[in-house]
Amino acid sequence: MPSIQVRLSVNGRRHELELDTRVSLLDCLREHLALTGTKKGCDQGACGACTVLVDGERVNSCLVLAAQCQDVEITTIEGLGEPGRAMREAFVRHDGLQCGYCTPGQICSAVAMLAEYGAGVPSAVGAASLTDAEIRERLAGNLCRCGAYNGILAAVREAGR
Template sequence: MSETFDEATTLKRRTFVAASTAVAGLPLLTSDRLPAAASASTAAPTPADQLSTVRLTVNGEQRTAKVDNRTSLLDLLREHLDLPGTKKGCDQGACGACTVLVDDRRVNACLTLAVMHQDARVTTIEGLARGEQLHPLQQAFIDHDGLQCGYCTPGQVMSGVACIAEGHTGSRAEIREWMSGNLCRCGAYTNIVSAIEQTAKEA
């Protein structure tokens, strides 16, 4: 019985090894060997009727870009306008890392299309400082150690600026409530609230 089992197993192994070797010897389908139809579809440019010219005032400067109509505001800022300070986190509007101000209102840039904001005023983290002088909230984040890895910090700061402007800083609990859309995986929430609280009092 054991001899029969071992023999059958050996045959199966040999068959598998032989088949694997044959497959490994086949040439890979690189881009230059793909069928013509497949190559054409991957290289097809975006039709002109799906492109739009978007004009924005970003951080006080007039900017223009021609983008696919499906381009998010986040991708416009990062990939077309070379403003990588706004971070792509979840890309689903759940983490707040991509928060920017559009006409002084906070927006998750990953959830909104660039073409929806024609002629809007957009402020990103790059537009807060005045030369070498940091925005008061940026300085407060440093003073209160409101960041660790720093990835969520641009979104936290932009949301905090809006939180103060909106007048939602009456208490630490109120600040936490109105900042709840911005997640910090490092858990620096207490210090973030302190930074916003200090800036609001000084303002």
């Protein structure tokens, strides 16, 4: 299989890896860097369980090749720092998780979503305030099979204050 030398910056640490050119960012994180907080759900970009931040923007890591991520900063659930801690605590307080499988992707997405909202990035709802409809629209790419949406909504609402 063809391989390539890949230089990645993940959670503030530099990594140099020899990877098959077809390795997704998700598989690189989990299998080559042992960062297993990012979950593999559908492996098709439909569920959001694998959401990470690339230069602060949400991406489904299953749809991105690791080789495409050179010269960018990748942040996983393990590297979110203070915004991630505050969001995790809100998720716990509001029972925004059940099985927990989607939670890392939900939290990464929620942290980035609040930053997008704060920066004035528009959504389809276009609410002037962080309404429940606005939060639902902005987190629509992250699915929860357990149905913990009310708790997730409450956690994001609290963290957004």
